[in-house]
Amino acid sequence: MLSSRRYDVVLLGATGFTGTLTARHIHQHTPGSLRWAIAGRSSAKLQNLAASLTANQSEKQRPDICIVELNDKDLQDLASQTRVIINCIGPYHIYSSGVVRACAGNGTHYVDASGETPWIQDMITSFDSTAKLTGAILVPETGFESTPSDVAAFVAASALHRATKQKSNRITSVLHKVKGGGMSGGSLASGLTLVDDYPYRRVWQMLTDPWMMTPTPHAKPFPNRRSLISRLLGPFRHSDLGILTTSVTSPPNMAIVHRSSSLNPGVFDQVMFSAAEFIRVPTYLAGVLMHVTIMFGMCLIFLRPFRWLAGKLIPKPGEGPKEDAEDGVEWRALAEVGNDGPRALSIFRCKAGPYHMTAMFMAEVAMTLLQASETILKTHGAGFITPACLGDTYLEHLRAVGVEISSKVLFGQ
Ligand SMILES: NC(=O)c1ccc[n+]([C@@H]2O[C@H](COP(=O)([O-])OP(=O)(O)OC[C@H]3O[C@@H](n4cnc5c(N)ncnc54)[C@H](OP(=O)(O)O)[C@@H]3O)[C@@H](O)[C@H]2O)c1
Structure with missing residues (x-):
């Protein structure tokens, strides 16, 4: 059961330009009950980010911090503890294939802002069938593109x-x-x-x-x-x-x-x-x-x-x-x-x-996956889908922000 996992959402690559905007959006616009963490390779940068999130809104809890290197063990551990991973580590074709593999293999839903079409094509070829077996829904390219x-x-x-x-x-x-x-x-x-x-x-x-x-x-x-x-x-x-x-x-x-x-x-x-x-x-x-x-x-x-x-x-x-x-x-x-x-x-x-929008879209895709994954699975099945496949729940989330x-x-x- 995905709901028994430790985190609802983990934001990977939270310390980058887009990741930081996404962290702010999640902190400001999601319910306080969301169990979420910011993840990346630099403890100091993650601590600074967590502190900056609560600087103006101290009534909300800081997110947890997960130190993650891009190796198989760290990524498998992270994916197995998480319902949805939002991935901001780019260039995606250089760094992020292992993240997709870990999500597909662990039935973890996945969101990114890649616009690197040949890489997405490779990810579909390599991991769509695995995701269909584990029940992972993967939604790449959810930023300003596309x-x-x-x-x-x-x-x-x-x-x-x-x-x-x-x-x-x-x-x-x-x-x-x-x-x-x-x-x-x-x-x-x-x-x-x-x-x-x-x-x-x-x-x-x-x-x-x-x-x-x-x-x-x-x-x-x-x-x-x-x-x-x-x-x-x-x-x-x-x-x-x-x-x-x-x-x-x-x-x-x-x-x-x-x-x-x-x-x-x-x-x-x-x-x-x-x-x-x-x-x-x-x-x-x-x-x-x-x-x-x-x-x-x-x-x-x-x-x-x-x-x-x-x-x-x-x-x-x-x-x-x-x-x-x-x-x-x-x-x-x-x-x-x-x-x-x-x-x-x-x-x-x-x-x-465009960058605030990208942050907003990725966060709201993640919230949609938490809320409506059963409906999406019934309509489209697991594997790689597109933003348009997220249905009315996603539109409601977008309108709400x-x-x-x-x-x-x-x-x-
Ligand atoms: N399609 C769209 O509309 C859209 C919009 C916005 C962004 N994007 C894409 O999103 C990606 C991120 O863009 P950005 O401007 O946010 O980039 P960025 O500021 O350079 O951030 C990159 C992130 O990846 C992490 N990272 C890089 N190399 C790593 C490694 N070897 N191991 C672990 N973490 C690593 C960085 O961690 P550190 O902080 O520790 O270095 C940082 O958190 C890009 O691929 C960009 O094209 C797409």
Whole structure:
């Protein structure tokens, strides 16, 4: 019985930039009865973090502290004592395979904020069948990548299905508004080392194949209706969503949305389906500039000297952008049946910057797993799922911490 384990939640890698934000979110937003611990390799850093959590909110107990090295014995011990592990140790492909193995083997639910698609693909290949035997639910990529786009797509497709009984063939996902920028040292290191450590063939697959994490057989792609010129230059006008162009977060997000489409056959068509992600821009010129910059950056990242130089200039591990209350993100997703059928628009709005949002999402996924694992197991079984598979309980948790999620069905042109 998982409920007899010592900890409900252990936050591993709590001392990093994202881990610290996640610890604060858990401390501030979860019930005092939660049995939780912060874990990592540095006792001094963990003590400091625990003290800082209670500095302003002393009525709540400090979390326990677990000193954990990334070896099999420590990870097995930790996983066997814990119901849900939130893992913030990245780059994930370098450090975290053992954490996934320990969780899958011990029936421990697992949450992370990885966006390293080839690594997630490897983890699914290696540990999905073990997790299915032990009952572990593993939810990777629950951060800014890819919760908003995945949840918005599912909410739009579900609204369309409720209103019309039809399943969506197409999702157009849009980063409609984003304020707050910059990336943490950990995120940049993850991107650069991924290209160092994986064969270019797999990195190229990550950039070009949104089906790479989807179980086969899967739906055929729904035909693309963008003109050749807009595909070459970037921008195009969408009648419901405005002027759109290439989005840098499209590859990891769309790999998750395509996987979700296969795992949720009740609302997504299994014969023909495609999802694509864009970012909204004010003008065509801005769209061309963004597209060219992203394409240029993608070419540069394949050059080893560029990665070496970038590695010298990026923020250090543990550092990250300063986000304030003005930061915020709005995602929209349009679900469509065929080319001229009914469609539904969802809006996912969060008044937090990407890193605070990532912390919030991971913590709320963990709380959802504690509360609704039986329902999730009945619907999807154990193994690797996506944020969209967490169902209504997750949406309720997100709304409770201030995320606005809405949808409406559109008919006609
Ligand atoms: N997908 C998304 O939207 C999203 C958003 C945010 C973050 N992320 C990902 O989350 C990961 C963490 O990012 P971050 O900015 O928080 O990184 P960070 O500040 O560098 O933190 C990394 C954490 O991992 C721990 N760690 C590193 N090497 C370790 C080792 N050998 N043994 C044990 N612990 C080790 C560090 O412990 P010490 O403190 O002891 O060094 C620290 O707690 C990255 O992979 C990033 O890409 C993704």
